[in-house]
Amino acid sequence: TVSVLYWHPAMVGREHDVRFIMDFSLYRIAKQLRLLGYDAECSRENTQEMVVRKARADGRTLITASPSQVPHIEKLNKAVREEAPPPQRTIIGYNSDGESEYADSEPDTDGPGGVINYIVINTNVKFDDQFRQVVQLGGIRWMPHRVFSRCVLCNILISDVPDKESIRDLVSPAVFDAYAHFYQCRGCLKVYWGMDSGVVVNFKALRTIENLKRFCIPASSDVSRHLLSLPRTIKVAIFSFLTVEELRTVGRAYTMLSGLLTAIERGEATKFVPDWKKAKMEERRAARLKAAAAGAAGPT
Numbered sequence: 027t028v029s030v031l032y033w034h035p036a037m038v039g040r041e042h043d044v045r046f047i048m049d050f051s052l053y054r055i056a057k058q059l060r061l062l063g064y065d066a067e068c069s070r071e072n073t074q075e076m077v078v079r080k081a082r083a084d085g086r087t088l089i090t091a092s093p094s095q096v097p098h099i100e101k102l103n104k105a106v107r108e109e110a111p112p113p114q115r116t117i118i119g120y121n122s123d124g125e126s127e128y129a130d131s132e133p134d135t136d137g138p139g140g141v142i143n144y145i146v147i148n149t150n151v152k153f154d155d156q157f158r159q160v161v162q163l164g165g166i167r168w169m170p171h172r173v174f175s176r177c178v179l180c181n182i183l184i185s186d187v188p189d190k191e192s193i194r195d196l197v198s199p200a201v202f203d204a205y206a207h208f209y210q211c212r213g214c215l216k217v218y219w220g221m222d223s224g225v226v227v228n229f230k231a232l233r234t235i236e237n238l239k240r241f242c243i244p245a246s247s248d249v250s251r252h253l254l255s256l257p258r259t260i261k262v263a264i265f266s267f268l269t270v271e272e273l274r275t276v277g278r279a280y281t282m283l284s285g286l287l288t289a290i291e292r293g294e295a296t297k298f299v300p301d302w303k304k305a306k307m308e309e310r311r312a313a314r315l316k317a318a319a320a321g322a323a324g325p326t
């Protein structure tokens with residue numbers, strides 16, 4: 027299955043500062059790109075028309091799931107190429123539209139208002155295949171200092187929280203106690219944690235990372251060893267946030283942890299359930315009982 031239909035070759039060698047734009051139907055792809063630290067504009071407000079306009083104005087690579095957009099983009103690109111001050115142009119023929127084709131050095135048509143680079147993906151294939159193609163064709167690299175540097179909701183860079191007291195009310199008490207370093211989005215104020223100068227300190231972050239890395243150019247990593255080296259209490263704390271299903275997945279990945287994981291699954295390890303979580307569980311149980319009682323005494 028080929029998930030990319032078109033790709034503009036001008037993208038080769040431009041990978042490092044590549045920025046993207048796509049319409050809201052591709053939000054999942056935007057989120058993954060942001061997790062990797064790439065600038066990926068994807069807003070509900072942007073119509074397809076606006077996406078094309080912004081791609082051109084901002085020099086962003088356009089990702090689209092609509093092959094029907096291609097003729098329009100190509101028309102714009104063609105106009106840009108023809109307007110660009112041509113050095114020596116030689117007409118080498120005429121295409122099917124009767125327009126001239128030139129053999130010349132590629133004119134300088136980059137930058138704002140220039141040629142739109144684009145990737146057309148086929149959304150009928152599995153998401154993994156779609157994203158893998160974006161990574162390969164977009165030249166996405168695994169750069170540890172970039173990962174988790176951007177808010178997945180707002181696409182803006184997140185910044186260090188200098189004093190963690192300032193975000194105390196924005197995270198659960200367990201998380202607040204467990205981590206030393208926090209990051210915050212200045213746009214939506216969402217707080218991030220689990221990543222400390224390239225080192226993963228949280229299992230959820232680890233899972234996301236492993237998932238992302240599968241797509242990227244392999245880089246050496248001691249992520250697994252790092253998880254194993256954490257103290258048992260921290261491991262228990264981290265694993266207590268996982269479902270039974272997830273615990274079993276971890277067990278398959280880290281066989282040396284199977285003893286601990288089984289204990290956690292059976293509730294034999296001192297399972298870490300913070301009070302706020304217990305209260306919530308209790309609340310839900312009460313609501314369920316109440317609903318059941320109401321159902322039993324329902325209309326007859």
Ligand SMILES: [Zn+2]
Pocket residue numbers: 177178179180181182211212213214215216
């Ligand atoms: Zn945000």
